[in-house]
Amino acid sequence: MISLDMAGLYAAMPMWVVLSSLLAGLVILTLGEPWHRTRVFINIAAALVKILLVGIMLWGVAQGQIFFFEWQLMPGISFVLHADALSMMLSSLSAILWLLTTIYAIAYLEDSPNRARFFGFFSLCVAATMGVAVAGNLFTFFIFYEMLTLATWPLVVHRGTREALRSGGLYLGFTLGGGALFLIGVVMVQWLAGTTDFQAGGFLTALELSPGLLTGLFLLLFAGTAVKAAVVPFHPWLPRAMVAPAPVSALLHAVAVVKAGAFGIVRIVYDVFGLELTAILGMNHFLAIMASITIIYGSVLALRQQDIKRRLAYSTVSQVSYITLGVGIGGPLATIGGLVHLVHQGLMKITLFFCAGNLAETHGIKTVDQMAGAGRRMPWTMMAFTVAALGMIGIPPVAGFVSKWYLGLGSIDSGQYWVIAVLVASTLLNAAYFLPVLKRAWFDAPPTKVSHQGVEDASPGLLWPALITAALSLGAGLLASMPFSPLQWARFIIERFYG
Amino acid sequence: MGLTELSILLPVLMVFGPLLLALLVFLAQWQRSADWLGMGLGLILLALLTPFSGAVLLEGPLEMQLGGHDRGLAIPFYVDGLTLAMLWLNTLLFLFIQVYAGAWLQLKQPAPAAEFRPLFLLLWSGLNALFLSGDLFNLYVTLEITTLAAVPLVILSHGHAAMAAAMRYLLFALVGSIIFLLGVALVYAQAGLLSLPLLQEQAEPHPALTVALLAMTAGVAMKAALFPVHAWLPEAHASAPSPASALLSALVAKAAAYLILRLWMGPLEAQWTPAMAQLMGALGAAGIIYASIQALRQTRLKRVIAYSTVAQLGYLLLLIPMASVLAWNGVIYHALTHGLAKAALFLAAGNLIMVLRDDSLRNLAGCDRVLSKNILVIGLAGVAIAGLPPTGGFIAKWWLISAALESGQWWWAVVIGLGGLLAAAYIFRILSYAFFSPDPHQETPIHQAQGQLTRALVWPPVILAFLAIALGMAGGLLAPFLEIAAPVTGAQA
Numbered sequence: 001m002i003s004l005d006m007a008g009l010y011a012a013m014p015m016w017v018v019l020s021s022l023l024a025g026l027v028i029l030t031l032g033e034p035w036h037r038t039r040v041f042i043n044i045a046a047a048l049v050k051i052l053l054v055g056i057m058l059w060g061v062a063q064g065q066i067f068f069f070e071w072q073l074m075p076g077i078s079f080v081l082h083a084d085a086l087s088m089m090l091s092s093l094s095a096i097l098w099l100l101t102t103i104y105a106i107a108y109l110e111d112s113p114n115r116a117r118f119f120g121f122f123s124l125c126v127a128a129t130m131g132v133a134v135a136g137n138l139f140t141f142f143i144f145y146e147m148l149t150l151a152t153w154p155l156v157v158h159r160g161t162r163e164a165l166r167s168g169g170l171y172l173g174f175t176l177g178g179g180a181l182f183l184i185g186v187v188m189v190q191w192l193a194g195t196t197d198f199q200a201g202g203f204l205t206a207l208e209l210s211p212g213l214l215t216g217l218f219l220l221l222f223a224g225t226a227v228k229a230a231v232v233p234f235h236p237w238l239p240r241a242m243v244a245p246a247p248v249s250a251l252l253h254a255v256a257v258v259k260a261g262a263f264g265i266v267r268i269v270y271d272v273f274g275l276e277l278t279a280i281l282g283m284n285h286f287l288a289i290m291a292s293i294t295i296i297y298g299s300v301l302a303l304r305q306q307d308i309k310r311r312l313a314y315s316t317v318s319q320v321s322y323i324t325l326g327v328g329i330g331g332p333l334a335t336i337g338g339l340v341h342l343v344h345q346g347l348m349k350i351t352l353f354f355c356a357g358n359l360a361e362t363h364g365i366k367t368v369d370q371m372a373g374a375g376r377r378m379p380w381t382m383m384a385f386t387v388a389a390l391g392m393i394g395i396p397p398v399a400g401f402v403s404k405w406y407l408g409l410g411s412i413d414s415g416q417y418w419v420i421a422v423l424v425a426s427t428l429l430n431a432a433y434f435l436p437v438l439k440r441a442w443f444d445a446p447p448t449k450v451s452h453q454g455v456e457d458a459s460p461g462l463l464w465p466a467l468i469t470a471a472l473s474l475g476a477g478l479l480a481s482m483p484f485s486p487l488q489w490a491r492f493i494i495e496r497f498y499g
Numbered sequence: 500m501g502l503t504e505l506s507i508l509l510p511v512l513m514v515f516g517p518l519l520l521a522l523l524v525f526l527a528q529w530q531r532s533a534d535w536l537g538m539g540l541g542l543i544l545l546a547l548l549t550p551f552s553g554a555v556l557l558e559g560p561l562e563m564q565l566g567g568h569d570r571g572l573a574i575p576f577y578v579d580g581l582t583l584a585m586l587w588l589n590t591l592l593f594l595f596i597q598v599y600a601g602a603w604l605q606l607k608q609p610a611p612a613a614e615f616r617p618l619f620l621l622l623w624s625g626l627n628a629l630f631l632s633g634d635l636f637n638l639y640v641t642l643e644i645t646t647l648a649a650v651p652l653v654i655l656s657h658g659h660a661a662m663a664a665a666m667r668y669l670l671f672a673l674v675g676s677i678i679f680l681l682g683v684a685l686v687y688a689q690a691g692l693l694s695l696p697l698l699q700e701q702a703e704p705h706p707a708l709t710v711a712l713l714a715m716t717a718g719v720a721m722k723a724a725l726f727p728v729h730a731w732l733p734e735a736h737a738s739a740p741s742p743a744s745a746l747l748s749a750l751v752a753k754a755a756a757y758l759i760l761r762l763w764m765g766p767l768e769a770q771w772t773p774a775m776a777q778l779m780g781a782l783g784a785a786g787i788i789y790a791s792i793q794a795l796r797q798t799r800l801k802r803v804i805a806y807s808t809v810a811q812l813g814y815l816l817l818l819i820p821m822a823s824v825l826a827w828n829g830v831i832y833h834a835l836t837h838g839l840a841k842a843a844l845f846l847a848a849g850n851l852i853m854v855l856r857d858d859s860l861r862n863l864a865g866c867d868r869v870l871s872k873n874i875l876v877i878g879l880a881g882v883a884i885a886g887l888p889p890t891g892g893f894i895a896k897w898w899l900i901s902a903a904l905e906s907g908q909w910w911w912a913v914v915i916g917l918g919g920l921l922a923a924a925y926i927f928r929i930l931s932y933a934f935f936s937p938d939p940h941q942e943t944p945i946h947q948a949q950g951q952l953t954r955a956l957v958w959p960p961v962i963l964a965f966l967a968i969a970l971g972m973a974g975g976l977l978a979p980f981l982e983i984a985a986p987v988t989g990a991q992a
Contacts, residue, residue, distance in 0.1 A: 029875075032871070033868070071972070072975035073894065073971075073972065073974045073975055074894060074897065074898070074974035074975055074978060075974075075975060075978050077897075077974075113868070114867075114868065117867065117871075142888065143888035143889050143893075146887050146888050147888065147889065150882060150887060153927070154934070157931070157934050159936070160934050160935055160936030161936065162935075165931045165934065165935060168927075168931065168934075169927070169931065172923065172924075172927055173924075176887075176920055176923050177920060179887075180916040180917075180919060180920050181916075183896075183897075183900065183916065184900060184912055184913075184916055187897065187900045187901050187904060187912070188904060190901065191901060191904045191905060
């Protein structure tokens, strides 16, 4: 009897994974401001527990075990959590990056006010991301998707300035507006199909509905997810959300919000509509074109930004759409490229944001001009920055190369040669906005008015997370053929769809 | 005690318990002990409601003649899923607001304690009787009792503004009563009976009954402050003492809207055409959009919340054009969530006013640090009202949107989506004011806030807000109760 219960508890692992950070967040919010040490302990402990649980789940999924949790919320409609190979991609990424970002944030926010609120919502934000990853149907996905919006808002407006509040308003306007469209789409799916449970290969195919209705449905769901994935023209909130503290930007851009959007697009194409139906509706071309426009547009705007964080933000707009591009091109190779970029972009972008935070915190460097000589003053930070920036451009052996390689192979494989042009243009643009930054940091002399010319790098709590994520993005490229590398895991996922 | 005795005892206790207590308090002037007795009564009712609900679920809707008269005479009680839901809401809210009001009256100077307590108890009794009544004349009487208890509660704030608001409320309510009574008289003249279950049994379309339905609807709409006869509500609910505002918004206005649904669904079902139903829905939709936009433009906290009530009541009317089980469940769920969340909002606003002495939104800057629990309540209850997951409001919205798509009336889905967005906008507007970092050197009343609020003031709104969230997990559990004898197509008998 007990063993049976144990099996049930084990199978409900996705629930524990979500709860580990949900409870941490609620406890931190309830405790309030003065409990600094307890808060740090809870934060780190919960992050470690989560990594452990996700690790167990990852192993289980690789072995083919089933993880499933269900709770009936309304007659016929259930809250379902499950873990499939795709879930593990996002949940492993967020589990690892949550620990690092928490360490970074503790150092970054030392002695600043409102830390209980910050860390409370920070944990809730990760809980919602985990929920997005392990949601077993579109209904549950929507619940966590909206929770993510709500948990992120206090982080975006954390500074309490007029600008922060205005950006927060813009953020909510976009995300909740998208959410409302998404909700109507989800209700339509439930009403048409009688279920919203994700199924490999989709579940709308068998219904024989009119193409017009299905296209409308696809566009509703796409609009909902595209807002968070910052697909042009739904992107303006993202650069504005840069007013948030650096750890929030890091998390927003690498794992939480934009990834939830991109992940949603993947789920909709693969597990709701199915590849075949998406192609019949012509929606794969639509996705590829939207993604291409976003990639080019984001890069061009990134070129024009002087503020480092804003440049990185537009870079995110551009890079996240690689995931959508991979899905849009279709075929196993391009899909591998898109999915693996979910992890690769996360690792590289979080490194860049950590470094941008370090530059601003340690020497007040906020614009590209001020970066002159930064390499001499902060060699370690700039080393991490360089690795990640080169990865973004797609230079081997950093992870970004692997993504672009597979996307390129996939586009040739499926005969869509124009995508190669997009990739080349994007690579050139990436180089155009990252290389001058690197040149300035390493080869230009520091401004003469800086009195202290020696090495003065960021404090360890700020530096180590950046170094670790830089090492991870290097490792993900170098060791791409090792088991459990992001690339191998993406191949494992693809076997499900393409056999 | 058997179930039969229970199903007689509980309705009687719900009506006469608070009534006797009100008399006792008024005559004997026991102030503090009245609070304890009231809380005790609330707990007893809550304990009895659980087996009572089970009994109604097992044995079907309850019909009961007080005093053992024949059907059609005297005072009949009628309990179905809708009644059960409202009784639960009533009991929970009166229990928690009782706790809050006791503490509030102690801190408030000068406290209108001697007047507040009897009125509070009278209102409790009147609302219970209204929800239980199964007969048009009794409904009229109970509606009057609630109005006569509710209007003086507004005056208790003292001051010119409260007086003017209360007078306006009284005027609307009295005109509404007269029109409603006219409708009741027409029904009696035409059908010769007033009992709702009996009316349903012999329903034949007749123009006089249609006129009666419209007259009763117009009359009650004035009391429910439905768009476009809502003008009195924002001022009255904003200037009433905060515990009273919570009752007025969460229950009194809703009781009148409940009555509209009772009349349209069931007894007078044969008297209206689909076009009239669409018109009712359109009025509801106009109310949702108009009042939400008004809420966005207010500069005072309690007025934002009051306009929100006008908007949220509009959702209840959407049941009439859709008339399906999904819409039925959705509307009741909406009423429950809104009741809990709106009471929480007004109680939290009362706390903020207690400290800040003023409810203008600008004063909220920096409140999230010192008065964090109250801001948390506004956030949680607001999310429930905006219908975002994982709250009861989300479940309600899901059911309503499903009903709209199912019946092919997609335009209601658009209205519901838009209404949710506007609600989110006015709630987050409040939170934005609270999150704004003030100049740290400026002297504001917040600096003395620490420890000023007692636990009895802080916790009731927190618990109510959490209940509104918890409803989001209980849709599967509660749906069978809501569907008891639902007078809509597709429901089990």
